[in-house]
Amino acid sequence: MLRAERGLSRQQLAEALGINYQTVGYLERGDYNPSLELAFRIAEYFALPLEAVFSRQPFAPMSSQLYGKEESA
Amino acid sequence: MTEHFENLSVAELKQKGVPPKQILAEMKRRGMSNREMIEAWSPRPPLSNRVGSRTLRRRVVIAMYGSWLLAMLSVALGDAQGQAMASLLGVLAIVSIVAMSLSAVWLGRRTYVNSPQLADRELDERLVQVKNHAYRTAFKIFVGFIVVAWPVSLLLLFDQPGSHGFTRAFLIFAGVGLLATTLPTAVVAWREPDPAEPEPIPV
Numbered sequence: 001m002l003r004a005e006r007g008l009s010r011q012q013l014a015e016a017l018g019i020n021y022q023t024v025g026y027l028e029r030g031d032y033n034p035s036l037e038l039a040f041r042i043a044e045y046f047a048l049p050l051e052a053v054f055s056r057q058p059f060a061p062m063s064s065q066l067y068g069k070e071e072s073a
Numbered sequence: 074m075t076e077h078f079e080n081l082s083v084a085e086l087k088q089k090g091v092p093p094k095q096i097l098a099e100m101k102r103r104g105m106s107n108r109e110m111i112e113a114w115s116p117r118p119p120l121s122n123r124v125g126s127r128t129l130r131r132r133v134v135i136a137m138y139g140s141w142l143l144a145m146l147s148v149a150l151g152d153a154q155g156q157a158m159a160s161l162l163g164v165l166a167i168v169s170i171v172a173m174s175l176s177a178v179w180l181g182r183r184t185y186v187n188s189p190q191l192a193d194r195e196l197d198e199r200l201v202q203v204k205n206h207a208y209r210t211a212f213k214i215f216v217g218f219i220v221v222a223w224p225v226s227l228l229l230l231f232d233q234p235g236s237h238g239f240t241r242a243f244l245i246f247a248g249v250g251l252l253a254t255t256l257p258t259a260v261v262a263w264r265e266p267d268p269a270e271p272e273p274i275p276v
Contacts, residue, residue, distance in 0.1 A: 019197035022268065032199050 001028065002046050002053065017041055083113040130180070130262035137176035137259070141251055144169035145244050170247075177255050180262055203261060211256035218252055 003013050003024070014021035019038070026032035027042075034042065034054075043050045081089070086096045100110045125133075147166035151159040196204060226242040233241070 020200055023197050023199045026199060035198050038198060 002048075003028070006046070013045075016045055084116070126267050127263075127265065130265075133176050133180055134259045134263055137173055137180065137251075137255065140169040140173035140176065141244075141248050144173065145241075145248070148240055148244055173251065177251065180255060180258050203265070204257075207257045207260040207264070210260045211252075214260075215252050215256055219249065222246075222249055 003010070008016075010021040010024040014024050017024075017038070018041075023032065027034060039050060039054055043053045046053060083096060083100065086099065091099075096114075097110070100113065105113065144166045147162040147169065151162040151166070222245050226245040229238045229241045229245070232238065
């Protein structure tokens with residue numbers, strides 16, 4: 001998870017994005033779909049492309065992404 | 074003397090019995106804004122304490138509208154009973170109205186809709202959606218209630234002229250007032266899940 005990776009609390013991320021910290025939890029659990037504006041703000045905050053932060057399909061575990069690719073290469 | 078205060082929080086200063094005027098001066102010296110000073114002087118309890126669990130909120134909603142129904146029932150039954158029973162039911166009606174008012178105040182003070190940190194300007198997009206959804210749902214319920222309550226109250230006024238009809242119609246109007254002022258809050262209180270406390274900031 002991006003937030004944990006960067007060592008941020010929900011509160012810190014929420015303050016940086018100007019949203020309520022409970023909304024961060026909703027976003028992480030997939031219980032709330034952000035507006036395009038908020039989605040871009042989140043992507044900009046993490047300095048990543050939008051598709052690296054949001055996907056309509058669940059993201060594969062990082063281990064399988066890393067090691068699965070290495071094995072097939 | 075202020076140099077001794079530098080490393081102490083406002084709560085610690087209060088604990089040490091420092092006079093309020095000195096604490097205020099210290100807070101000003103630290104360059105705290107008015108809002109920060111108020112927060113530091115009387116820190117808010119955790120969110121879960123303020124908002125309450127969903128179960129508790131639902132119970133209060135049921136108690137509030139249930140009290141109104143009980144008051145209606147007491148008045149309706151009071152007419153058909155003897156003098157002693159009528160007095161008892163009158164007391165019950167008054168107690169119900171008090172309980173209804175207290176529940177409404179509790180809900181108003183402690184739910185998301187009226188929570189000070191969620192004043193309109195501070196709502197984020199999800200909370201705006203929650204609020205709008207609550208108002209939409211409340212409006213539907215309210216209109217449904219009005220459609221029934223209006224003809225019933227008119228019927229009572231014309232069918233039972235005098236104080237009996239008036240009292241009953243008044244209680245229905247009180248219900249309309251109660252719904253109009255509390256329904257959006259009650260909808261949010263009913264729906265919103267238990268609040269999660271902010272996690273500690275990672276070191």
